[in-house]
Amino acid sequence: MFRDxxxxxxxxxxxxxxxxxxxxxxxxxxxxxxxTGATAGNLSVQLDKLxxxxxxxxxxxxxxxxxxxxxxxxxxxxxxxxxxxxxxxTYIKK
Amino acid sequence: MFRDxxxxxxxxxxxxxxxxxxxxxxxxxxxxxxxTGATAGNLSVQLDKLxxxxxxxxxxxxxxxxxxxxxxxxxxxxxxxxxxxxxxxTYIKK
DNA sequence: GTAAAGTAGTTTATATAATAAACCAAATTT
DNA sequence: AAATTTGGTTTATTATATAAACTACTTTAC
Numbered sequence: 001m002f003r004d005x006x007x008x009x010x011x012x013x014x015x016x017x018x019x020x021x022x023x024x025x026x027x028x029x030x031x032x033x034x035x036t037g038a039t040a041g042n043l044s045v046q047l048d049k050l051x052x053x054x055x056x057x058x059x060x061x062x063x064x065x066x067x068x069x070x071x072x073x074x075x076x077x078x079x080x081x082x083x084x085x086x087x088x089x090t091y092i093k094k
Numbered sequence: 095m096f097r098d099x100x101x102x103x104x105x106x107x108x109x110x111x112x113x114x115x116x117x118x119x120x121x122x123x124x125x126x127x128x129x130t131g132a133t134a135g136n137l138s139v140q141l142d143k144l145x146x147x148x149x150x151x152x153x154x155x156x157x158x159x160x161x162x163x164x165x166x167x168x169x170x171x172x173x174x175x176x177x178x179x180x181x182x183x184t185y186i187k188k
Numbered sequence: 189g190t191a192a193a194g195t196a197g198t199t200t201a202t203a204t205a206a207t208a209a210a211c212c213a214a215a216t217t218t
Numbered sequence: 219a220a221a222t223t224t225g226g227t228t229t230a231t232t233a234t235a236t237a238a239a240c241t242a243c244t245t246t247a248c
Contacts, residue, residue, distance in 0.1 A: 002113075002131075004106075005106045011234080012099050019186065030197095035096070041236075041239090048198095067195085085186045088182070092179045106206090123225070124225075127225095132207095134224095134227085135207075135210090135227075136206070136207055137226090138225095139227090142227095158215095159215065160224065161224085161226070163226075
């Protein structure tokens, strides 16, 4: 009856991050932080987990002289998200 | 942009429990355990949390000579679930 | 030019949660 | 009547989320 919910995505912040990245070509640390309202520390940790799972790519660059961390979703991440949403339907469908 | 996800419902097992109870008049411990595949210990703990939050009612009775723990969703639980699902849409809507 | 404040993060520590393992009491089976 | 099963609860362990503290660098104000 109930499908497993990918624990990596079943986290408010990581889900929000992936949800953002699904819709854009890329997004930087500061933008994601603003959109989610997360603390920098928490965001840093969660981006790392998503990156280690291969769900996102993280590129460290500079915008002018300031460091700028750019994130992109990967095909793996996209698939995982789609599967998570599908599994979730078994819990929340009327 | 992102609505808060009620942490009490944002748990695979508690969400499954509430999801089951939404659809029936009542369900007992053994039935919920079978449907969710949870261990008895975990289920016991999570039912307790839902009960303490007023999301479900737990009635301890007997079926014949065997103890039987019957659970029902409350109006509060029903509302919380509806709100959780709505908030979740902001994360998973395309 | 240097002190103070701000930006963009990372690392570490702590609180909370999920889960499993161990346990208990009573019923059933052999 | 001993062993097993049922229906749970309690306790201990592991994992997770989060905040606090820190680092490295930049910009601004004196």
